Amino acid sequence: MKPFTAFAAVCSFFLSTSTVVCAESSFKPPQTFKNANLVRNTNLEKGYVRETVNIVVENVDKEPQSTYYLSFPSDVFDKVGGLEVRDRKAPENGPFAVDVVSAESTSDVHYVAVDLPQPLAPKSQITLGISYYLLNSLTPRPAAINQADKQYLAYSFSAYLHSAYPTVTQKTRLKLPSTNVPDYTTTNGLKSGADPERQGTTYTYGPYDTAEVAPGTTYPITLRYEFTKPVITASLLERDLEVSHWGGNLATEERYWLRNNGSNLVNQFSRVEWTLTNFQQLPSSAIRELKYPLKPGAVDPYFIDDIGNVSTSRYRPGRSPKREGSLELKPRFPVFGGWNYSFRIGWNDNLSNFLRRVAGADTYVLKVPFLEGPKVPEGVQYEKVVVRVVLPEGARNVRYETIHGASNNGLPPVDQIQSHVSPHKTFMDTLGRTALTLTAENLSDEARDAQLVITYEYSFWDGMRKPITITAGLLTVFAAAWAIGNIDVSIKKR
Amino acid sequence: MSLNQVWEAASASPYAPLISKDSQFSVGFTLLLSAFILTGLFGLNRSFLSIASFGVPASLAFGFGAVYMICAVGVYV
Numbered sequence: 001m002k003p004f005t006a007f008a009a010v011c012s013f014f015l016s017t018s019t020v021v022c023a024e025s026s027f028k029p030p031q032t033f034k035n036a037n038l039v040r041n042t043n044l045e046k047g048y049v050r051e052t053v054n055i056v057v058e059n060v061d062k063e064p065q066s067t068y069y070l071s072f073p074s075d076v077f078d079k080v081g082g083l084e085v086r087d088r089k090a091p092e093n094g095p096f097a098v099d100v101v102s103a104e105s106t107s108d109v110h111y112v113a114v115d116l117p118q119p120l121a122p123k124s125q126i127t128l129g130i131s132y133y134l135l136n137s138l139t140p141r142p143a144a145i146n147q148a149d150k151q152y153l154a155y156s157f158s159a160y161l162h163s164a165y166p167t168v169t170q171k172t173r174l175k176l177p178s179t180n181v182p183d184y185t186t187t188n189g190l191k192s193g194a195d196p197e198r199q200g201t202t203y204t205y206g207p208y209d210t211a212e213v214a215p216g217t218t219y220p221i222t223l224r225y226e227f228t229k230p231v232i233t234a235s236l237l238e239r240d241l242e243v244s245h246w247g248g249n250l251a252t253e254e255r256y257w258l259r260n261n262g263s264n265l266v267n268q269f270s271r272v273e274w275t276l277t278n279f280q281q282l283p284s285s286a287i288r289e290l291k292y293p294l295k296p297g298a299v300d301p302y303f304i305d306d307i308g309n310v311s312t313s314r315y316r317p318g319r320s321p322k323r324e325g326s327l328e329l330k331p332r333f334p335v336f337g338g339w340n341y342s343f344r345i346g347w348n349d350n351l352s353n354f355l356r357r358v359a360g361a362d363t364y365v366l367k368v369p370f371l372e373g374p375k376v377p378e379g380v381q382y383e384k385v386v387v388r389v390v391l392p393e394g395a396r397n398v399r400y401e402t403i404h405g406a407s408n409n410g411l412p413p414v415d416q417i418q419s420h421v422s423p424h425k426t427f428m429d430t431l432g433r434t435a436l437t438l439t440a441e442n443l444s445d446e447a448r449d450a451q452l453v454i455t456y457e458y459s460f461w462d463g464m465r466k467p468i469t470i471t472a473g474l475l476t477v478f479a480a481a482w483a484i485g486n487i488d489v490s491i492k493k494r
Numbered sequence: 495m496s497l498n499q500v501w502e503a504a505s506a507s508p509y510a511p512l513i514s515k516d517s518q519f520s521v522g523f524t525l526l527l528s529a530f531i532l533t534g535l536f537g538l539n540r541s542f543l544s545i546a547s548f549g550v551p552a553s554l555a556f557g558f559g560a561v562y563m564i565c566a567v568g569v570y571v
Contacts (some may be wrong), residue, residue, distance in 0.1 A: 246561055247518065247570035248511030300568070348570070351511070356504035364509065365501045401497045428564065428571045453497040466571060471557030474529075478536060478549035485540045 027101060029069035029111060029164040032061035036125060038170035040161055044223075045177045046379030047231035047261070048444050049134040049155065054088055056127050057120070057165075064119035069101070070112040070130065071164040071216075077110040079134045081442025082410045085114045088127035092406045093117075098413055109216070111164065131408045133444050135381045138231065140263035140337060141224055147273050147336070151263050151285040152182065153227045159187060159205050159219040166215055171206030180226035190219065228283040229378035230335065231261035237382050241368055242390040243351065245463055250354050250368070253346035260287055262337035274334060286334035287341070290374040294318065294325040298347045301327050305343040329374070362459045366391075370402060370411060370450040371443065382443040388435055389454060390424050394462030395434040403451045410447030412440055428466050519566035525559025528552075 036056040043050040059065050072080060084095045101111040120126055141154040161170060179201055187195040187205065196203040205221060235257045242251040262285045277284055294301070296318040303313040310332055318325035327345065335341045355366050370387060373380055391398065398421055402411050411417070418439040423432030436454065513521050532552035536544050564571055 242570065244565065244570035245509070245511065247565035248509070248513075248515055249565070249570040251570055348568075350515070352508045355509035356501060357507045357509055358500060358504050359507055365497065365504055367498075367501050399497060403498050426571075427569050428561070453501055455497055455500060467554075467557035467561050469557075470560050471553040474553040474556045475545075475549060478533075478545050478553065481536075482540050482542060482545055482549075 027111065029071075030061075031165065032059060032063075032065045033057050033068055033165045034060050035163055035165055035167040035170070038161060038163070038167050040170070040172045042155075042157070042172060042174045044138070044153075044155060044225065044227075045175060046377075046444075047138065047227075047229070047233070048379055048381040049137045050444075050446075051130075051132055051134065053130040053161065054127060055130065056125055058125045059120045059122050062122055064121050066116045066119040068114045068116060068128065069164045070098075070114060071162050072110050072112070073162055074108050074110055076134065076137075076162075079137055079442065080132050081135055081444060082408060082412060082446065083112065083132040084130070084408045086129045086131075086408075088129035091129065094404050095408075095413070100416070109162070133381075133410075133442075133446070135383065135442050135444070136233070136261065138227075138261070140231070140261070143263060144266045145263040145285070145337075146266055147270055148277055148282065148284075149263075150180075150226050151228045151337075152224050153231070153262075154183075154222055154224045156220060156222045159190060159208065159221050160210060160213060160217050162218075163215050166211065167213075168209070168211045169207045170210055171204060171208065174203045174205070174223065176201045176203065176223070176225045177229075178226045181223060182226075183222070183224040185221040185223070187219065187221070227262075227378075228285055229262075230285055230287040231337075232287060232374075232376065232378060232380045233259045233261045234373075234380060234382045235259055235384070237371075237373070237385045239371070239385065239387045240390060241388070243355065243366060243392060245351070245392050245458070246466070248351045250349040250351045251346065252349070252372075253344060254372070255342070255344040257340070257342045258287070258335065259340050260285070260335045260337050264338040265336050269336065284334070286336045287331060288334055290329045290331075290376060292327040292329060292345070292372070292374045294327055294347060294372075295349060295353070295369075296320045296323055296325065297353060298325050298349050301345065301347040303327070303329055303343065303345045305332060305341070307332070310343065358455075361457075363455055363457050364395075366454045366456075368452055368454075369448070370438075370452040371445075371447045373445055373448060375445065375448065380445040382445075382447075383441065385440050385443050387438045387440075387452070388424075389438075389452075390426075391434040391436065391454070391456050392458055392462070393429055393431055393433045393465060395456040395458045397457045398434060398436050398454060399456075400436060400438070400452060400454045403453060405449075408446070409450040410444060411450045412442075416440075428470075430465060430469055513562060515565075518562050522559050522562030522564075522566050525555045526563055529556035529559055 036058045039054045041052045057068060085098055086095050087093060097115040099113045101113055138153040138155055141152055145151060190208050196205045238255040240253045297320040301315045303310045312330035314328045316326045331341050354368055355364055357364055402414050421436050424435035425432040529552045532548045536548035
C-alpha cells in the first residue's frame with residue numbers, strides 16, 4: 001500500500017504544478033476511436049528523422065470524445081522532439097494542446113493526450129496532422145569507414161505505426177536523400193504485389209489492410225542508404241541574449257558542444273587524403289564548414305574555441321533592412337564521425353529592431369529568435385538547448401511566450417520548456433540583472449524560425465541605478481577628502 | 495491579449511537609446527574628461543562650496559561618462 005500512496009502523492013504534486021498527467025503503468029486509453037486511414041511520411045534527407053503522420057480519426061463511441069491518445073514505444077519516446085498536432089484541414093487554427101501522460105519509467109509504452117478543441121461527435125471524423133522529429137535514430141552502417149569512403153546510415157522502424165487504436169489502412173512513405181540504397185527490407189504477405197514500391201528516392205510501404213491487426217503489433221523494417229554528409233549533433237547549446245538599454249544593443253553569444261554521429265574512422269586521420277578530398281570537392285562525412293546566417297545589421301562577430309580565436313572564418317555582413325549576413329565558420333579541424341568540437345560565437349545587433357516600448361507604460365516587449373544556429377543541408381539536431389535572456393538590472397514582471405505560425409515551429413509546447421528567473425551579476429551591477437533561462441530538449445534546426453516574445457517592466461529610475469551608484473561613489477570620495485582635510489592634526493597649544 | 499499582440503500593438507514605438515551607438519565614445523570621453531578637470535579644480539580648493547560647485551558635477555559626469563565609455567568599448571551594460 002505504501003508505494004502506491006507515495007506514487008499518488010507524487011501524482012498530486014505534478015498535477016498541481018504542471019500539465020503532466022500521471023497514470024499508472026497499467027494505463028490504457030479507452031477504445032473510443034479508430035484510425036480510418038493513416039499515412040506516415042518519413043523524411044530521411046537530414047541527419048535526423050522527420051515524421052509527419054496524417055490520420056483520419058473516427059469516433060466509434062456513443063458519446064462525443066475530446067481526448068485522443070498518441071502512443072510511442074518508450075525507446076522512441078525519449079527521442080521525440082517538436083511534437084505538434086493540428087487539424088489537417090485547418091492548420092492555421094494553431095496546434096492542439098498536448099499533455100504527456102507520465103507512466104512509470106519501466107512502462108514500455110508512453111501516451112500523449114491530445115485535447116481536441118471541440119469534442120468529436122459519434123461517427124464523425126477529423127484529420128489529425130501529427131508532426132515531430134526523432135533524434136539519434138540513425139545508425140551508421142558500417143560503423144567504421146575509411147576517410148574517403150561513402151557513409152551509409154540505417155533506419156529501423158515498424159511497418160505498422162504504433163497506435164493506441166485499431167487502424168483500418170495505413171502506409172508509410174519514406175523520402176531518402178539518394179537513390180543509392182544497398183539494403184532494404186522486403187515484406188512478405190503484408191499486401192499483394194511488390195512491397196515496398198520505389199519511385200526515385202521515395203519508398204512506399206503499404207497500403208496495408210490492418211483492421212484485424214491488434215494495436216501495438218510491430219513488423220520490423222530496416223533501410224540502409226547512402227548519406228555521405230556529417231550527422232551534426234549538438235549535445236548542448238547555450239545561448240545568451242543580453243539586452244542593454246544604455247548601449248542600445250542586443251548581444252548574442254552561443255556556446256556549442258558539437259559531435260558528428262557518423263561512421264568512425266577505421267585508420268588514423270590522413271592529412272594528405274583530406275587535402276585531396278578537399279581539392280577535388282568530394283563529399284565527405286566530416287564537418288568541413290558551417291554556414292551561419294545572421295540577421296541584417298549584425299556586427300562584431302567572433303568565433304573562438306578552447307585554444308583562442310579561430311582565424312578560419314569569414315563574415316559577409318548583410319545590409320539592413322533585408323539582406324542577411326553570412327558567417328562562414330571552418331572548424332579548426334575536420335570533425336569526423338565520433339569526434340567532438342566545442343566553440344563559441346557571438347555578435348551584436350541594434351536593439352531597436354528587437355525591442356519596443358508599450359505606449360504609456362514602463363513596459364517593454366522584446367522579440368528575439370529562440371534558436372538561430374547554422375543552416376546546412378544535412379540539418380543539425382540539438383539534444384539540449386539552454387536559452388538565457390539577460391534583461392536589464394531591475395526588470396520586473398517577466399512574461400514570455402513562443403509564437404506558433406501556420407506550420408510547426410519546431411519547438412515543444414510552451415509548458416514543456418522549463419523556465420526560471422534568476423539574478424545574473426556582471427559588469428557595473430549592484431543587484432544583478434534579471435535573467436530568464438529557458439531549457440528545451442530534443443530540438444532540431446527546424447526551430448530556427450521560432451520566435452520568443454518577452455515582456456518586462458522597467459522604469460526610468462531602474463535605468464538610472466548604474467550612473468547614480470557611480471556618482472554616489474565618487475561624491476563620497478570628494479566628501480571624504482573635504483572632511484579629512486578639515487581635521488586639524490597640527491601640534492599646537494589648544 | 496497575447497504577448498505577440500502586445501508586440502504588434504507597439505510597432506509605432508521601437509526602442510531608441512538616448513545616445514546612439516556611434517556617439518557613445520565621444521559622449522563618454524567628453525564626460526570623463528570634464529570629470530577629470532572638475533576633480534582637479536576641486537583638488538585646488540577642498541572646501542564645502544567646491545563640493546557643490548565642482549564635486550557634484552564631476553561625480554555626475556563620471557557616473558554617466560563611465561557608463562557610456564564601457565558601452566563604447568564593447569561591454570554593453
